[in-house]
Amino acid sequence: MTYSVIGAFTIILIILTAGEIVSMKTKAFIPSVFVSAVLFLIGFWTFLPKNIVEQGSFAKPIVYVSIYLLLVHLGTLMSLKELLAQWRTVLMSLTGIIGICVMTLTVGKALFGWSTVVAGTPPLTGGVVASILMAKAASDKGLPSIAVLATCMYIMQGFVGYPISAFCLKKEAKRVRDIYRGGGEKINLPKAEVVCEASAPRKKLIPPLPKEFQTPYVILLKLGIIAWLASRFAPVIHINAFVVCLIFGVIACELGFLEEQALNKANAFGFLITILMAFIFTNLSKATPAMLKEISIPLFGIIILGVIGMYIVSLILGKALGFSKEMAFACTLTALYGFPADYILTHEAINSVCKTKEEKEYVVEDMLPKMLVAGFTSVTIASVVIAGFFVKLL
Template identity: 55%
Template sequence: MSLLMAFSIVLVVLTIGDIVSTKSKAFIPSVFVSALLFLFGFWTFFPQDIVDLAGFQKPIIYLSMYLLITHMGTMLTIRELASQWKTITVALIGIVGVCALTLTVGKAIFGWETAVIATPPLTGGIVAAIIMSEAAAEIGMDKLAVLAIVTYVMQGFVGYPLTALMLKKEGTRLLNGFRNGELKPTEKAESNEETAPKKKLIPAIPKNYSTTYMILAKLGITAWAAVGFANLIKPAVDISPFVMCLFFGVIAQELGFVEQKPLNLSGSFGFLITGLMAFIFAGLAKATPAMLAQIAVPLGGIIVIGVSGMALLSMLIGKRLGYTKEMSFAIALTALYGFPPNYILTEEASKALTESEEEKKFLMDEMLPKMLVGGFTTVTIVSVIIAGIFTNLL
């Protein structure tokens, strides 16, 4: 398969996902449709490496991740991050709910090893899945090593539609309040419109010199510094370079070195997010029919049990902290997919429900920071910590 043929097929699949999502007003999220199509394709005529053949190989994907996460950091002010302690609490309690039920109910039904190996991938990203897969393989549990990877690959099928439903319900509630005048835009949105722009330590570059190259160079330097700092402090504190990119994006924007939403300003956001989404779906190539048949029952059981525990505890703690049960569950569900689906699902729900840019901005300002912080808390930070702990439980 040629480069352009593979690229075209991958983009057609992603496009069909967008069309179905638009037609259903985000009731059926694009990421869910695309995942189904990729799975069907891998089972029929797609080459297993179609995403690589399309040009979306690991170097460009890792570059995309570093730049996109730093870009997302520029959208969050330090004040916003400090204000998101409730979101972090809800996300963490959601993870506690997953572990509590899988290690009790899951253990009773499927056994200790199955529960221990499947839980960390369910709480987050591919790193946790790889850690548990290798741990299982080292002790001769090859089937459970596969279970760890497939749990990561398949959990999105539960997370995508549930999150879309929760965000649409929460968005409808917020929008009704906004239209009735009961809810107002956040203070950040009001201050940006009503007051002069905040002075930065580093003055803005004149508009004539703020070219695509300049914007991307500053973003790249920021991400480079973030990864270098994460490696520098690693002997003392092991913090993911991706988490550090988020923090450095916040700091660089606060100082004035990087603009807000630099990838949008440079016109690069769409292409980078496309490559990253394609790379995520490439993981479905591992989920063969024979493999899924072997582990279908424990796979489905652990996911249902874990998500049930997540829903129960996140909604309970969210209610105490003043969040609706829909928003609380949506925050916790970010553990099943992380970034960028958490961004895409939020944008789709906001776009489907609103009739103007003002309304869409209101919903994005209300929901997106919570979804981003929830995703980074669970997927990037907590899941790896849990995997490190759980390897010692085998």
């Protein structure tokens, strides 16, 4: 069956919207990507054409433009000063990812094979970009089941991460609440430095453009320039172009060439993310019930090994960095879902144990910055770098 471009576009958005609604109604306990994936699978097995995503105009050229621009944009979300201020949280998150890689590339390799763990590990450490990179690499190598595994890894990892994180965060919220009740406002916790979005703008080498010139066209042009430079520079240093985009985005923003939160100011972030989210389900058109059955054991096996690796690291390093074991484990687990789930889970845990407004504010101030920085470090930074490296290993 062939749909018109706007008809296919509308069907895709109906499916994505349905997933989002279910996620909101369940307070993110059921991930939106899971619901959308199930709907796509049912559609592919019944009435949807296999190329519905391409029919809806979400083809590879626009997808790759979106990835380039989004990765440069992610660099504009980072403040090196803020990351340095929260170095303990950053280190905790990064070592958690090391724990994942150690377990999957040793025990996982012995159980499931090299190609399976190489394709499955980067999506486990982060978000949609890592999944797309690994799925594409597997498809290019003629490994359709491995490509589906990479996609399903991104879809399913939250089901393990959410309940464990909720348990850890609730215990941590009780601990911090009890400290507050025991000492009142006079007691000082070893809080993470709070990221203040309303802080005064930092002076940069390149002054910002006048407001009238900060138009979508100008902002997208500057993002495009940085992405193009990154794509030209990447082969010279033999690093994946997407990783270089992220690095160049950070540098350009620190220098002042790019605005902070560039795509948001260009009012383009939402549409580019929609393009990626539609494209991520393309590989499911190749999935058959038999293939899903075949990959189910390595899929959940790799997730479980990754969680074990994160738990071991959190026990070893957490105390040394001043974290409780629950907070340390929760910070590493953010690799399985990132924002906004880290924000929602933290607030849900705090609201469930704190009675007064003062208690909630106190506990939020201690816990939320750690979870947000941990999720940003793993999903935004580390997963892209790891995927860029693992593509060469497949």
